[in-house]
Every structure is written in structure tokens, then in C-alpha cells.
Amino acid sequence: MMMQQTISKLKELKLLGMAEALQANLGQPAFRGLSFDEQVSILVDSEVSSRDSRRWNRLLKSAKLRYPSACLEDVDFRESRGLEKSLFAVLATCDWVRQPRHIVFTGATGTGKSWVACALGVQACRLGLSVIYRSSSQISEEIATVVANGSLPQLKGRLIKATVLIIDDLGLMPFDGVVARTLLDVVDERDRLRSGALVITSQYPIDHWHAFLGDPTIADAILDRMVHAAHLIHLKGDSMRKGRTKE
Known part of the structure; x- marks a missing residue:
């Protein structure tokens, strides 16, 4: 008793x-x-x-990750994919978040950019770091919604505060002026506060990003803060979805 x-x-x-x-x-x-x-x-x-x-x-x-079950232990390091196992062993410590140093994944559709980005997000959660995941279309819709209802400052605050902010499929749709300026505000404030790191995925090489980031001046400012001293990782090979279909 x-x-x-x-x-x-x-x-x-x-x-x-x-x-x-x-x-x-x-x-x-x-x-x-x-x-x-x-x-x-x-x-x-x-x-x-x-x-x-x-x-x-x-x-x-x-975090609302697209692939919440993704993990670094399951990353496919076949040479044809262009991923360095030694680099990911370093990334697993999440020191890149604390520095902070951003990560940019580029590559054709289906090469696993989103999955690997989510695996890094899961690892950050394991180590007690806050993560927010948004696709480019989700963040555009979310910004439009909060602008309409007057809660944009609250959304900015959440995006700035997250230790890891993942923006997936950048360039899938062009950003209008409001979205681009909001993204610049978020990236700029995160850079000023050194609040954490960005993880960006895109089908397009970085030198094509101006086309969908709006005003050239805003695009230059965003790129300067996103890409400066970032880990630039290009995924190669056939679509991973083809392999899953064969299986």
C-alpha cells in the first residue's frame, strides 16, 4: 500500500x-x-x-515534417547520389545549427531532397532542438492567410524562433512581393539573432533563384543571408520514386 x-x-x-x-x-x-x-x-x-x-x-x-519517420541512419549513400557519408556524420551532431551554418539541397525531382532534409529535422528534434517545416506553397498560403487576419507578426515570431527552419521545394511556385518581403524579414532577423539554421531544398540551382524570389533587391538580400557559407549539397541520380515503384 x-x-x-x-x-x-x-x-x-x-x-x-x-x-x-x-x-x-x-x-x-x-x-x-x-x-x-x-x-x-x-x-x-x-x-x-x-x-x-x-x-x-x-x-x-x-515540426510537421513531411517525412517524420526519416532518419539519418537510413540515408542512401550510394556514390551515384552525390552524398558524402563523412559530411553527414558531422551534420548528425547538429553543430551546423549552433554555428549557425545553413544547408541547401538541390537536384532533380525525386532524388530525395525533401526526405534527407526531414531526416536532418528529425535528428535536430532528437537533440532537443525546435524545428519548423514548410513547403514553399505552404509558407506562401500561410503568409497570405495571416496577412488577411492580421496575425503576421505572430507567424514571423514563430519562424524566427525555430532553431531549424526547413523550406522545401523552393521555386515550385514564385513568391509574390508580400511573401518575398516577409521571408526576407524572417531570414534577416534570424541572421541578426543567430537563432538557428535554415535548410532549403530546390530543384533549381542557386543562380536561378532570382526568378522566383520577387524583386531583385529582395532576392539579393535573401540569397546573401541564405547561401553565404552554407553547405551546398547537390543530389544526383535517378528518381528514388522509380525504385520504390519497382519494389
């Missing part, structure tokens, strides 16, 4: 990992045979693990 009361109090204190671990180990002779210090260590480790898992799930849900 006393132990059940302890478990209930742990839950009231939101120490859910400890409560679950204590409940699971109550009837285990091996656990009862441990010293008090060893038992406490197991319960504390369980609480830390539980909190890390809940935070990861919360960050992953908030």
Missing part, C-alpha cells in the same frame, strides 16, 4: 518515468536486491529517458 501511494505521488509530481519504472520493478527480485543508491539511480535514469522521449515526440509533432 505504501509503495502504491509513492507511485501516485510521483505521478502527481509529473515524475512519470520514475513512477513507471518503480511500478515495473516492484516485483523484480533483482531490483529489490540492489542497494538504495542503485535503485534511485535506475529510477532517475528512467525519468531522464522518459522526459527526453516526451520532448522528442512533442518537438517532432510540432
Whole structure:
């Protein structure tokens, strides 16, 4: 009875990992045979693990990644794709986020740009970093909506605050003046605050981006902040979708 009361109090204190671990180990002779210090260590480790898992799930849900199950361990490093395994071993630490140093993926449709970008987003969530994913069409629609209802400052704040901001399929549709200026404001403020890194994917090489970033002056300013000292990664090879179809 006393132990059940302890478990209930742990839950009231939101120490859910400890409560679950204590409940699971109550009837285990091996656990009862441990010293008090060893038992406490197991319960504390369980609480830390539980909190890390809940935070990861919360960050992953908030990120709204296109491929939430993507992970760096599953990246296809065949030479024909143009991806360097040694580089991704470095990227997995997420030091590029803390520096910050942006990442730009280019390549033909179907080469896996979005999936790899999402894998980096998942890794950032694993390490406790906040992530926001938007396709270029989603961000255009979202900006148009908040301009109409007067909540543009709140959207800007969220996009600026995210430690990793992923903009997928840049160039799929041209940005109008409002969207381009808003994107410049976000990128500029992130650059000023050094709040984190951008991950950009596009079918088009960077020297073609002016065509869909609106006014040339705005486009120059955005590109200067996005591409300066970025990791530029070009994916090659056939469409990955063809392979999935054959399978």
C-alpha cells in the first residue's frame, strides 16, 4: 500500500518515468536486491529517458515534417547520389545549427531532397532542438492567410524562433512581393539573432533563384543571408520514386 501511494505521488509530481519504472520493478527480485543508491539511480535514469522521449515526440509533432519517420541512419549513400557519408556524420551532431551554418539541397525531382532534409529535422528534434517545416506553397498560403487576419507578426515570431527552419521545394511556385518581403524579414532577423539554421531544398540551382524570389533587391538580400557559407549539397541520380515503384 505504501509503495502504491509513492507511485501516485510521483505521478502527481509529473515524475512519470520514475513512477513507471518503480511500478515495473516492484516485483523484480533483482531490483529489490540492489542497494538504495542503485535503485534511485535506475529510477532517475528512467525519468531522464522518459522526459527526453516526451520532448522528442512533442518537438517532432510540432515540426510537421513531411517525412517524420526519416532518419539519418537510413540515408542512401550510394556514390551515384552525390552524398558524402563523412559530411553527414558531422551534420548528425547538429553543430551546423549552433554555428549557425545553413544547408541547401538541390537536384532533380525525386532524388530525395525533401526526405534527407526531414531526416536532418528529425535528428535536430532528437537533440532537443525546435524545428519548423514548410513547403514553399505552404509558407506562401500561410503568409497570405495571416496577412488577411492580421496575425503576421505572430507567424514571423514563430519562424524566427525555430532553431531549424526547413523550406522545401523552393521555386515550385514564385513568391509574390508580400511573401518575398516577409521571408526576407524572417531570414534577416534570424541572421541578426543567430537563432538557428535554415535548410532549403530546390530543384533549381542557386543562380536561378532570382526568378522566383520577387524583386531583385529582395532576392539579393535573401540569397546573401541564405547561401553565404552554407553547405551546398547537390543530389544526383535517378528518381528514388522509380525504385520504390519497382519494389
